[in-house]
Amino acid sequence: MLWRIDFRDKRPIYEQVVSGIEDEIISGLLAPDEPLPSVRSLATDLSINPNTIQKAYRQLEADGYTYSVPGRGSFVKDTEGVKEMKKEDTLRELTALADRARELGVTEEEIQKAIKGDSHK
Numbered sequence: 001m002l003w004r005i006d007f008r009d010k011r012p013i014y015e016q017v018v019s020g021i022e023d024e025i026i027s028g029l030l031a032p033d034e035p036l037p038s039v040r041s042l043a044t045d046l047s048i049n050p051n052t053i054q055k056a057y058r059q060l061e062a063d064g065y066t067y068s069v070p071g072r073g074s075f076v077k078d079t080e081g082v083k084e085m086k087k088e089d090t091l092r093e094l095t096a097l098a099d100r101a102r103e104l105g106v107t108e109e110e111i112q113k114a115i116k117g118d119s120h121k
Contacts, residue, residue, distance in 0.1 A: 022082075025079055026083055033075055036060075061074065064082065
């Protein structure tokens with residue numbers, strides 16, 4: 001795991017765990033069918049309660065990122081489906097944000113600049 005828990009972050013710890021693992025799956029650092037660390041070992045590595053890791057693993061499975069094998073642990077699902085799912089979610093969020101910006105009077109040009117990363121240049 002290349003990430004750490006930020007105890008100053010306003011998000012619950014389990015959400016930070018979910019986000020960190022999602023990022024590793026999306027980026028390909030965790031390959032399809034690769035096992036996730038055991039609940040106990042990840043809890044020890046991150047110095048957090050194992051119940052928190054278990055909650056994160058349940059959320060990852062519910063969101064379609066992983067699958068579990070009784071007695072063996074949690075494993076990464078095929079990343080292509082996960083990437084497509086994340087892409088669709090991101091585009092939906094972007095559309096909603098652009099709609100909100102338009103309601104606030106932001107012009108199409110300003111929206112395009114922001115999307116391109118030129119909004120503050």
